[in-house]
Amino acid sequence: MTVHRWPLDGRRILVVEDNFGIARTLAMLFQRYGAVILGPAGTVEDAMALVEAEAHIDGAVLDINVRDRLIYPVARALLLRGVRTVLVTGYDRTFIDPEFADIPCVLKPWNAEHLMKLLSDGSD
Amino acid sequence: MTNLSKSPSHTVAEAFQMVSSSTPGVGEDSDATSQQIERSQLRSLTRLNEAGARLWQARSLQQGLREMLAATIELLGADMGNVQIFDAERQVLRIVTQRGFDERFLAFFREVSAETGSACGQALHTAQAVVIEDVEQEPSFEPSLEAARDAGFRAVVSIPLCGFHGQPLGVLSAHFRHSHRPTRFELEQLALYGRLAASFVERWQSDEQALRENEERLRLALDTGGLSTWDWDIAAGTSVWNAQHYALLGYRPEQTPASYDAWAARVHPDDYANVVQQCRMAARERREFALAHRILRTDSSLRWCAVRGRFVYGADGSPQRMIAVANDITERRRHEEAQRMLVAELQHRTRNLLTVVQSIALQTMEATATRDEFEDGFLGRLRSLSRVQGLLSNEGYAPITVADLLNMEFEAFCSEADFLKIELSGPDITLKGDVAQALALGIHELATNALKHGALAGACEHGRLAVSWRVEGVGSGRNLVLEWREDGLSLQLHGVPRKARGYGRMLIEEDLPYSLSAKTAFELKGDALRCRIGIPFGYAASDAASS
Numbered sequence: 001m002t003v004h005r006w007p008l009d010g011r012r013i014l015v016v017e018d019n020f021g022i023a024r025t026l027a028m029l030f031q032r033y034g035a036v037i038l039g040p041a042g043t044v045e046d047a048m049a050l051v052e053a054e055a056h057i058d059g060a061v062l063d064i065n066v067r068d069r070l071i072y073p074v075a076r077a078l079l080l081r082g083v084r085t086v087l088v089t090g091y092d093r094t095f096i097d098p099e100f101a102d103i104p105c106v107l108k109p110w111n112a113e114h115l116m117k118l119l120s121d122g123s124d
Numbered sequence: 125m126t127n128l129s130k131s132p133s134h135t136v137a138e139a140f141q142m143v144s145s146s147t148p149g150v151g152e153d154s155d156a157t158s159q160q161i162e163r164s165q166l167r168s169l170t171r172l173n174e175a176g177a178r179l180w181q182a183r184s185l186q187q188g189l190r191e192m193l194a195a196t197i198e199l200l201g202a203d204m205g206n207v208q209i210f211d212a213e214r215q216v217l218r219i220v221t222q223r224g225f226d227e228r229f230l231a232f233f234r235e236v237s238a239e240t241g242s243a244c245g246q247a248l249h250t251a252q253a254v255v256i257e258d259v260e261q262e263p264s265f266e267p268s269l270e271a272a273r274d275a276g277f278r279a280v281v282s283i284p285l286c287g288f289h290g291q292p293l294g295v296l297s298a299h300f301r302h303s304h305r306p307t308r309f310e311l312e313q314l315a316l317y318g319r320l321a322a323s324f325v326e327r328w329q330s331d332e333q334a335l336r337e338n339e340e341r342l343r344l345a346l347d348t349g350g351l352s353t354w355d356w357d358i359a360a361g362t363s364v365w366n367a368q369h370y371a372l373l374g375y376r377p378e379q380t381p382a383s384y385d386a387w388a389a390r391v392h393p394d395d396y397a398n399v400v401q402q403c404r405m406a407a408r409e410r411r412e413f414a415l416a417h418r419i420l421r422t423d424s425s426l427r428w429c430a431v432r433g434r435f436v437y438g439a440d441g442s443p444q445r446m447i448a449v450a451n452d453i454t455e456r457r458r459h460e461e462a463q464r465m466l467v468a469e470l471q472h473r474t475r476n477l478l479t480v481v482q483s484i485a486l487q488t489m490e491a492t493a494t495r496d497e498f499e500d501g502f503l504g505r506l507r508s509l510s511r512v513q514g515l516l517s518n519e520g521y522a523p524i525t526v527a528d529l530l531n532m533e534f535e536a537f538c539s540e541a542d543f544l545k546i547e548l549s550g551p552d553i554t555l556k557g558d559v560a561q562a563l564a565l566g567i568h569e570l571a572t573n574a575l576k577h578g579a580l581a582g583a584c585e586h587g588r589l590a591v592s593w594r595v596e597g598v599g600s601g602r603n604l605v606l607e608w609r610e611d612g613l614s615l616q617l618h619g620v621p622r623k624a625r626g627y628g629r630m631l632i633e634e635d636l637p638y639s640l641s642a643k644t645a646f647e648l649k650g651d652a653l654r655c656r657i658g659i660p661f662g663y664a665a666s667d668a669a670s671s
Binding site: 022 | 475479484486490634635639663
């Protein structure tokens with residue numbers, strides 16, 4: 001394992017999570033890894049607006065259900081742009097639309113180091 | 125079997141006398157005759173014994189009676205004969221087996237009324253043998269003479285078949301082409317034959333009755349269990365459904381007769397191919413099939429049914445018949461689906477809750493300088509979170525109101541003296557689960573702050589806390605507004621800026637706006653603290669339970 005002090009150094013990471021405490025914690029932890037946080041966004045609309053406004057996004061952590069709505073449109077837009085995306089959910093993996101079967105999905109409660117690795121090199 | 129306009133009473137009496145009074149060998153002419161009689165009696169008894177043995181192997185009423193008729197014709201040296209069974213309900217005699225009659229005769233006499241004075245009817249009613257030696261000489265036979273001539277017989281012997289309790293079961297008749305008078309011992313033997321035939325009929329009918337009762341019980345069991353049945357004769361292309369099967373498919377028997385096509389029309393189009401394939405596979409592999417499929421009724425309602433069945437195969441191995449039972453499992457599936465959703469929701473809630481706990485821990489850690497401060501803040505928030513979980517787990521039975529949240533928080537750590545300083549006012553408003561959780565944490569921060577540094581602090585003698593809530597605005601612009609007012613605060617207490625309070629204010633000023641789209645205002649001026657939280661009503665609460 002490579003020990004890197006700033007594994008996400010300067011990376012621009014979008015955080016979408018409707019619970020403020022969780023969003024803020026994610027942002028805090030990624031900042032510790034050196035990331036620049038985009039958002040956090042708590043609704044599908046806010047997330048979509050950020051995706052459209054930001055020309056440069058290196059990675060994204062998306063909660064699948066935000067305020068009882070699915071984040072899929074945002075995921076689709078990010079994947080089209082080739083942005084490394086990680087889905088986060090409290091539901092079982094089987095509930096995820098097969099369209100997103102190939103992208104990493106992390107069950108809550110997540111492990112921040114695990115998320116960081118998925119965002120930095122796409123592997124566990 | 126032949127109709128007589130008048131009862132041939134003298135013939136009956138004569139025959140009866142012949143049967144009852146004669147003893148073989150006694151009063152006969154010579155020893156030689158006596159020996160002859162003994163020999164033929166032995167022959168006849170042997171024949172009776174044979175017929176009896178075959179009776180036990182008979183696989184139908186007709187087959188057994190055919191056996192008895194053959195033995196009777198042989199015994200009497202008759203030319204033709206028949207056996208009729210008495211249908212007590214319809215009061216008719218019906219020919220079940222015959223020998224020597226042509227179709228024309230049978231078409232006419234297959235079923236005759238037992239009320240008429242026919243030889244067979246007479247035998248049935250009097251329970252005695254009837255002998256007509258010559259139909260041409262018997263005045264009472266006149267109305268049926270034409271038929272007798274057509275059929276080609278001159279003499280008739282009919283004996284009744286009576287049950288164990290003497291009840292009439294039928295008539296066994298033998299016919300002769302020439303006028304004939306049976307001997308006494310022939311009639312005596314005939315009575316024995318008749319008794320054997322009668323016991324066979326009686327046993328057969330009681331078996332049939334038992335079978336009918338069994339079928340009735342089976343039908344009752346199927347009905348009670350709500351099972352529907354389908355008996356499909358594949359070769360003939362006919363189907364029989366019970367009442368439940370019509371009901372399952374949403375048909376009315378008088379409107380839609382049972383058929384494969386009528387069934388196929390109601391199977392959900394997405395399921396049909398699979399159902400047919402599974403049935404074919406079961407037929408090929410000669411095993412039972414068990415499957416579930418949807419039914420789309422004519423009124424577009426959807427039902428789920430579970431089907432089990434099997435095929436019956438012909439001599440060539442091809443399926444000839446299918447028997448299947450089905451039951452409606454719509455309710456069960458609905459229940460299972462609800463159960464599945466509930467488990468998924470519970471899992472979701474638990475995972476989310478753990479993540480919330482994780483973030484509270486990390487955030488509290490960020491906001492506190494010492495381990496004691498961390499423990500104090502973190503454990504307090506954890507307890508508040510666990511209290512609101514208690515309310516949430518009961519949400520289905522007892523909706524959570526704004527007053528519930530406030531009372532729960534105050535009761536957790538306020539003394540009776542504290543309560544004297546508190547005033548709560550507002551209508552019953554039911555909160556949605558996730559809103560209740562976020563708001564509870566906000567109230568917890570406000571209450572903790574009030575207790576440590578505000579109106580409820582021990583050192584704050586004149587402190588007062590008033591919490592009021594109401595709905596403001598109209599239509600989609602409605603807001604649930606909660607106002608928290610603390611007055612008479614001691615300046616020394618709240619004047620000290622503390623890091624721990626940072627978390628509480630952040631929760632109210634940042635978290636609630638983010639998580640609930642709330643608009644919040646927090647103001648500390650002089651000896652008063654004002655906090656106002658406005659949450660879009662459609663998101664925060666539901667009208668249904670609010671009053």
